[in-house]
Amino acid sequence: MLKTVNGSIQVLEWKENITLKNIELFRQEMNNILTQDSQHLILNLAETSYINSAGLGIIAESVVQAKRNKKELVLSNIEESINEIFSIVKFSSFMKLFDLEAEAIEYFKASQHD
Amino acid sequence: MTKKLDDIIIEHQFFSSDEAEKNIEGRLLVADRLFQNMLEGVFITNTKGVIQFINPAFSMITGYGEEVIGQNPSIFQSGKHDATFYRSMWESIEQNGKWMGEVWNKKEDGELFLQQTTITKIKDDYDQPLYYAAVITDITERKKAEQRLKDDLLLAKEVQKSALSHPIQTDSFHIDGIYLPSEFLGGDTYAWYQIDSHRYGVIMLDVMGHGVASALVCMSVRSLLRGIINTYVEPGLVLKELNDHVYSLFRDKESLQMKNYYLTCVYAVVDTNKHSIQFASAGHPPAFLISNNGMVRELADGTVPLGMLKNIEVETGNYTYDYRNTWMVFYTDGLIENEDNQIRKNIEGLKNNLLKYRSSSISEMMIHVVDQQLLELNTLAFYDDVTMVVAKL
Numbered sequence: 001m002l003k004t005v006n007g008s009i010q011v012l013e014w015k016e017n018i019t020l021k022n023i024e025l026f027r028q029e030m031n032n033i034l035t036q037d038s039q040h041l042i043l044n045l046a047e048t049s050y051i052n053s054a055g056l057g058i059i060a061e062s063v064v065q066a067k068r069n070k071k072e073l074v075l076s077n078i079e080e081s082i083n084e085i086f087s088i089v090k091f092s093s094f095m096k097l098f099d100l101e102a103e104a105i106e107y108f109k110a111s112q113h114d
Numbered sequence: 115m116t117k118k119l120d121d122i123i124i125e126h127q128f129f130s131s132d133e134a135e136k137n138i139e140g141r142l143l144v145a146d147r148l149f150q151n152m153l154e155g156v157f158i159t160n161t162k163g164v165i166q167f168i169n170p171a172f173s174m175i176t177g178y179g180e181e182v183i184g185q186n187p188s189i190f191q192s193g194k195h196d197a198t199f200y201r202s203m204w205e206s207i208e209q210n211g212k213w214m215g216e217v218w219n220k221k222e223d224g225e226l227f228l229q230q231t232t233i234t235k236i237k238d239d240y241d242q243p244l245y246y247a248a249v250i251t252d253i254t255e256r257k258k259a260e261q262r263l264k265d266d267l268l269l270a271k272e273v274q275k276s277a278l279s280h281p282i283q284t285d286s287f288h289i290d291g292i293y294l295p296s297e298f299l300g301g302d303t304y305a306w307y308q309i310d311s312h313r314y315g316v317i318m319l320d321v322m323g324h325g326v327a328s329a330l331v332c333m334s335v336r337s338l339l340r341g342i343i344n345t346y347v348e349p350g351l352v353l354k355e356l357n358d359h360v361y362s363l364f365r366d367k368e369s370l371q372m373k374n375y376y377l378t379c380v381y382a383v384v385d386t387n388k389h390s391i392q393f394a395s396a397g398h399p400p401a402f403l404i405s406n407n408g409m410v411r412e413l414a415d416g417t418v419p420l421g422m423l424k425n426i427e428v429e430t431g432n433y434t435y436d437y438r439n440t441w442m443v444f445y446t447d448g449l450i451e452n453e454d455n456q457i458r459k460n461i462e463g464l465k466n467n468l469l470k471y472r473s474s475s476i477s478e479m480m481i482h483v484v485d486q487q488l489l490e491l492n493t494l495a496f497y498d499d500v501t502m503v504v505a506k507l
Contacts, residue, residue, distance in 0.1 A: 064423060093417070094423065
């Protein structure tokens with residue numbers, strides 16, 4: 001579900017595990033958030049405790065795609081099990097990860113003032 | 115004159131559940147048309163097992179025509195099934211009113227064929243049996259195709275296995291690997307090369323996903339390893355070179371609806387003179403350096419999985435080891451993933467199992483550790499390849 005916060009930040013709240021069953025839907029939702037006018041995008045994974053390898057690939061590609069379009073996609077509400085996977089695949093080396101959505105919003109707010 | 119079917123359906127509410135509105139004439143007509151035109155063969159016997167009716171598809175499949183009416187279906191028997199088989203079939207029909215299964219039968223010209231069969235007991239309103247109806251499909255070709263595919267997969271697995279490096283055993287370097295492919299074709303492999311008199315390059319790859327495509331990507335990368343490792347040696351350069359290759363694979367073939375492929379890998383250069391290791395991982399679970407005193411170092415320096423980003427920065431780790439008392443362990447995620455998603459707990463479990471069995475020879479050590487670890491993971495099925503490499507340094 002896509003929502004707008006703080007006037008211009010787009011948040012995708014993904015509310016389940018990312019598996020073979022819903023991977024195409026996840027791909028569509030990510031494409032959808034990338035085509036929004038907003039420069040500031042958040043993927044909130046609050047209720048996700050598993051992401052398959054195709055899902056990891058989509059997240060990585062979306063982050064790169066956003067950068068290419070002068071946008072930024074960050075992730076928030078990462079559960080412990082996901083954090084372990086992200087640490088193995090070193091996602092923090094090329095994307096911002098926040099514990100809470102509010103922190104991600106703060107990050108974007110601060111960058112707007114720059 | 116027969117009414118047009120459409121008219122009957124419209125006029126008489128053909129499919130109505132209301133008894134009064136049922137149109138017997140219409141239903142019989144539909145049943146007959148269906149019987150004559152369906153692709154499945156049908157034959158119907160009376161309660162004594164004498165064939166009463168056949169449909170055109172039955173003749174198409176078996177070659178038998180009207181001459182079988184009045185005969186017993188035993189004339190179709192291929193001789194491939196024993197009496198017990200037919201007995202249990204009839205028991206099922208009597209008990210459940212139905213039997214489904216595959217039967218080898220004989221065509222009119224003597225050719226044997228495998229038929230998918232459903233036999234149903236048809237009863238009257240007073241629950242008395244009237245007929246037995248068998249609906250059959252010839253699945254011989256489908257079965258052959260399935261078998262060919264299975265044979266191909268088996269062959270592909272053997273090819274993958276044959277690409278694995280053989281053990282090396284010298285005073286200063288002893289290495290061996292274990293590879294248990296999952297039911298599906300997987301994308302794990304490992305290799306090692308002697309670079310010069312005292313250096314060895316050791317690598318393990320895991321192409322994300324399963325199936326023929328992953329296995330082919332794996333073999334495509336596998337074919338480059340010797341050249342890349344011998345040319346570039348250094349982990350940073352080797353991983354960058356592999357990344358270029360994987361990233362460009364299928365990248366411009368969007369029209370073929372190819373998905374992008376990624377692979378994780380661990381690579382180490384072991385120097386047996388300096389007792390040092392240069393290490394880098396690309397999104398792969400941490401490797402271990404195990405000391406005889408029970409200390410386990412996790413090696414996790416490196417970069418993201420290969421094929422994800424066009425340009426990667428690789429962090430290389432430099433380690434030294436205690437000669438004759440150190441084990442270097444690589445493995446793939448099949449050994450730490452299960453439905454509980456507790457990767458950290460499973461990594462710790464794997465370390466403990468390695469410590470427990472480290473006094474055995476390395477081939478025994480791997481067998482025990484893999485057995486024990488799979489038991490602890492408690493996965494119902496063998497979803498992923500399981501691969502492990504142990505080097506005694």
